Amino acid sequence: MRSPVRLERRLEQPKWLNWVVPLASLVAALILGALVLWITGKNPFDVYQRIFERGFAGKRAFSGALEMATPLAFTGLCAAVAFRMGLVNIG
Incomplete structure (x- = not known):
C-alpha cells in the first residue's frame, strides 16, 4: 500500500527558516515545560526565574x-x- 504523502528534497531553503525553527522550538519547549509545572501545582515563572538565577546570573x-x-x-x-x-x- 503506497502512502499518499510524497517527500521531496528542497533545492533551496529560505534564510528565515534557519533562525525561526530553533526559536520556535525553544518557545514550544518553554510552553510545554510551563504547562507541566502548572499541572503539578508549581508556578512556572518562579521556577524559570530560579533556573536562570542559579544557572547563569550568579558569580560562579x-x-x-x-x-x-x-x-x-x-x-x-x-x-x-x-x-x-x-x-x-x-x-
Whole structure:
C-alpha cells in the first residue's frame, strides 16, 4: 500500500527558516515545560526565574554550569566519533 504523502528534497531553503525553527522550538519547549509545572501545582515563572538565577546570573553560576556540562559534552563527542566510524559497543 503506497502512502499518499510524497517527500521531496528542497533545492533551496529560505534564510528565515534557519533562525525561526530553533526559536520556535525553544518557545514550544518553554510552553510545554510551563504547562507541566502548572499541572503539578508549581508556578512556572518562579521556577524559570530560579533556573536562570542559579544557572547563569550568579558569580560562579556560569562557570559551575560549564564545569558540570563538560563531561557530558566530551561523552557526546566520543559517542559521535564512534558512531561516525560505525563502531557500536553494547557492554
